[in-house]
Amino acid sequence: xxxxGLSIGQVAQHTGLSVHTLRLYEREGLLASEVRRDGxxxxxxxxxxxxxxxxxxxxRASGMPLTTxxxxxxxxREGSGNEAERLKLLREHQRHIIEQLTQLRDCLALxxxxxxxxxxxxxxxxxxxxxxxxxxxxxxxxxxx
Amino acid sequence: xxxxGLSIGQVAQHTGLSVHTLRLYEREGLLASEVRRDGxxxxxxxxxxxxxxxxxxxxRASGMPLTTxxxxxxxxREGSGNEAERLKLLREHQRHIIEQLTQLRDCLALxxxxxxxxxxxxxxxxxxxxxxxxxxxxxxxxxxx
DNA sequence: CTAGGTGCTAGACCCAGGTCTAGGTCAACA
DNA sequence: TGTTGACCTAGACCTGGGTCTAGCACCTAG
Numbered sequence: 001x002x003x004x005g006l007s008i009g010q011v012a013q014h015t016g017l018s019v020h021t022l023r024l025y026e027r028e029g030l031l032a033s034e035v036r037r038d039g040x041x042x043x044x045x046x047x048x049x050x051x052x053x054x055x056x057x058x059x060r061a062s063g064m065p066l067t068t069x070x071x072x073x074x075x076x077r078e079g080s081g082n083e084a085e086r087l088k089l090l091r092e093h094q095r096h097i098i099e100q101l102t103q104l105r106d107c108l109a110l111x112x113x114x115x116x117x118x119x120x121x122x123x124x125x126x127x128x129x130x131x132x133x134x135x136x137x138x139x140x141x142x143x144x145x
Numbered sequence: 146x147x148x149x150g151l152s153i154g155q156v157a158q159h160t161g162l163s164v165h166t167l168r169l170y171e172r173e174g175l176l177a178s179e180v181r182r183d184g185x186x187x188x189x190x191x192x193x194x195x196x197x198x199x200x201x202x203x204x205r206a207s208g209m210p211l212t213t214x215x216x217x218x219x220x221x222r223e224g225s226g227n228e229a230e231r232l233k234l235l236r237e238h239q240r241h242i243i244e245q246l247t248q249l250r251d252c253l254a255l256x257x258x259x260x261x262x263x264x265x266x267x268x269x270x271x272x273x274x275x276x277x278x279x280x281x282x283x284x285x286x287x288x289x290x
Numbered sequence: 291c292t293a294g295g296t297g298c299t300a301g302a303c304c305c306a307g308g309t310c311t312a313g314g315t316c317a318a319c320a
Numbered sequence: 321t322g323t324t325g326a327c328c329t330a331g332a333c334c335t336g337g338g339t340c341t342a343g344c345a346c347c348t349a350g
Contacts, residue, residue, distance in 0.1 A: 009326065019327085020309055028307095040316055042327055055255065062252035066307070080274040087263040090256055097253045101246065107207035108242045110200065111235055118232040129225045154296070164297085165339055173337095185346055187297055211337070 005036065005044035015053050022053070030056060030069045032076040062097050150181065150189035160198050167198075175201055175214045177221040207242050 012019045026035060026043075032052050036044040045053075052073075059069050072089050075082045117130040157164045171180060171188075177197050181189040190198075197218075204214050217234050220227045262275040 007326075008328095018309075021307085023329090024308070040327085042316085058248075058252040058255055060307095061248045076276055083263055083267055083274070086276065087260065087267065090260050090263065094253065094256045094260060097249055097256065101249055101253070103203075103206045104242055104246055104249070107203040108239065108246070110203055111239045111242065115232060115235050115239060118228055118235065122228055122232065129228075131221055131231070152296080153298095163339075166337085168299090169338065185297085187346085205337095 005038075005046060006050065008043045008045070011045045011050060011053065014050060015057055017053070017057065025053070025056065025066075028066055028070055030066060030073050032073045059093070062093070063100060064093055064096075068093070150183075150191060151195065153188045153190070156190045156195060156198065159195060160202055162198070162202065170198070170201065170211075173211055173215055175211060175218050177218045204238070207238070208245060209238055209241075213238070 006014065008019050008022055011017075012022060015022075017025070025031065031049065033046075033049065035049060036046065038044050056069055060066075068089065072086060075086045075089070114131060121130050151159070153164050153167055156162075157167060160167075162170070170176065176194065178191075178194065180194060181191065183189050201214055205211075213234065217231060220231045220234070259276060266275050
């Protein structure tokens with residue numbers, strides 16, 4: 001049986017990470033359990049490893065730095081007893097994500113506005129530039145320049 | 146002291162960028178109009194510059210790379226006639242933001258789940274580890290978080 | 291007059307997060 | 321039996337986005 005073990009290449013396919021990156025993550029201690037090796041020293045990833053890595057991918061995508069993932073991994077590696085710490089880490093990231101969400105929404109609103117005004121502008125073959133410094137008639141009376 | 150012009154330090158305060166970064170952005174062509182200089186070569190930012198920079202900050206916060214901001218700035222600098230291109234850039238970023246939003250929401254869901262299970266775990270003084278490979282010799286028939 | 295604060299440029303430095311290379315091992319297949 | 325392809329380690333390299341330094345120019349206050 002394949003014993004539910006995947007090679008690094010397969011894991012790369014599965015997670016979207018490159019094999020280089022997978023090895024990097026391991027070196028940096030991002031894995032919550034040591035990866036098994038086969039008879040000739042090749043990595044054999046368990047289903048659980050893959051689940052963990054999949055979470056790592058999400059964490060990364062939501063802006064968690066490698067060092068933080070590493071801290072979390074360490075806590076998990078060390079086994080139960082530190083759940084409160086893990087929870088703290090998770091809560092921090094939760095907050096961070098929520099902040100990002102509001103920022104993104106703000107920016108999206110800005111962009112939506114711009115897009116709408118450009119669309120309108122183009123549809124109308126209008127002349128004014130929706131995003132341009134007004135060709136100020138006379139800037140300031142006493143401006144040297 | 147022209148009330149319609151701010152120094153680089155003031156702009157830094159206002160935008161949250163460092164003066165270094167402001168100069169960097171200028172060097173990299175991120176500004177949509179050339180910054181004026183006073184008699185002794187110091188930058189004098191107009192209200193419009195600041196508005197633009199504020200938008201840049203949002204763009205950055207939503208993951209737009211400096212090079213893209215630079216492209217947009219260039220289009221705006223070149224004046225009207227290229228609105229369609231600007232719109233394209235904006236639409237791309239709009240899409241990008243929307244993707245990020247869904248990713249973030251996914252990750253938030255994951256984290257929310259973990260947080261909830263840790264909270265429950267801690268509240269119950271439970272023994273099982275909500276996020277640990279089951280230390281069971283036999284492969285788990287049914288993996289759950 | 292002198293000092294402090296702010297600004298200027300050019301360019302070095304830094305960190306995160308990958309990505310790629312060199313040189314080697316292994317197993318399978320034609 | 322030799323070639324291929326996936327894998328191994330160690331370590332160099334690259335990009336993006338800042339951040340900091342050196343050395344100098346102004347202005348204003350004391």
